[in-house]
Amino acid sequence: MNHHNTILQAMTETGMIPVFNHKDIEVSKSVLASAYKAGVRVFEFTNREENAFEVFKALKIYSEQFEGLxxxxxxIFSAADAQRFIFAGADFIVSPALIPEVAHFCNMKGMLWVPGCATVSEVFQAKSFGAKLVKAFPGNLLGAGFIKAVKSIMPDVRMMPTGGVEPTKENLSTWFESGVHCVGMGSQLFDKNVIAAKKFDELESKIKVALSVISDIRA
Known part of the structure; x- marks a missing residue:
């Protein structure tokens, strides 16, 4: 369980978890390296492409060189998928929904799992299943008001909005002022054109800026 706290602590410290998927292993490695160099310590790859498992396995081996990542x-929608990726070395499991079989399987394996919730009932259920962190998804539809409302009745719940979170001072301020634990950021951070052009230095700078905006907001 201490392992969970270490990951949760790393999530708090950086405040932002990049959410990324790509079918090319080399591109994925370069993106991971850029994120790490920019200061990211918790990274979420998503199981969306046909070959996501192969890419993840390669990425996990590659990631061993980055200390504290x-x-x-x-x-992840099923216990079977959770099992495959845990076997491949995943440090935590994230789902777009609250899926009891994934919750129970991860609990049994002592694995940190993060369910996607969009209602107070789901957040409560996630909490009763033992979730240490809840993903508010889709973030842009729920808004910071949802986080505030949940925190007002369940103040100990850690929330991470994902979906439509933007790397701007205005958007991030709204989220952090509502009491989020951290934010997940995908398409707003990973400009497809920048990645297609392999401008990884540009990507690194963009991630660095987002992290420093968060750190300024918190100060």
């Missing part, structure tokens, strides 16, 4: 897998 936790690599998790997202878009």
């Amino acid at each position: 936790y690599l998790g897998i997202g878009t």
Whole structure:
């Protein structure tokens, strides 16, 4: 369980978890390296492409060189998928929904799992299953008001909005002022054109800026 606290602590410290998927292993490695160099310590790869498992396995081996980096897998809908990716070395499991079989399986394996919730009932249920962190998804539809409302009745619940979170001072301020534990950031951070052009230095700078905006907001 201490392992969970270490990952949760790393999530708090950086405040932002990149959410990324790509079918090319080399591109994925370069993106992971850029994120790490920018200061990211918790990274979520998502199980969306046909070959996501192969890419994740390669990425996990590659990630061993980065000290203090936790690599998790997202878009997990079944205990069977959770099992495959845990076997491949995933540090945590993220789902877009609250899925009891995934919750129970991860609890049994002592694995940190993060369910996607969009209602107070789901957050309560996640909490009763033992979730240490809840993903508010889709973030842009729920908004910071949802986080505030949940925190007002369940103040101990850690929330991570994902989906439509933007790397701007205005958007991030709204989220952090509502009491989030951290934010997940995908398409807003990973410009497809920048990645297609392999401008990894540009990507690194963009991630660095997002992290420093968060750190400024918190100060």
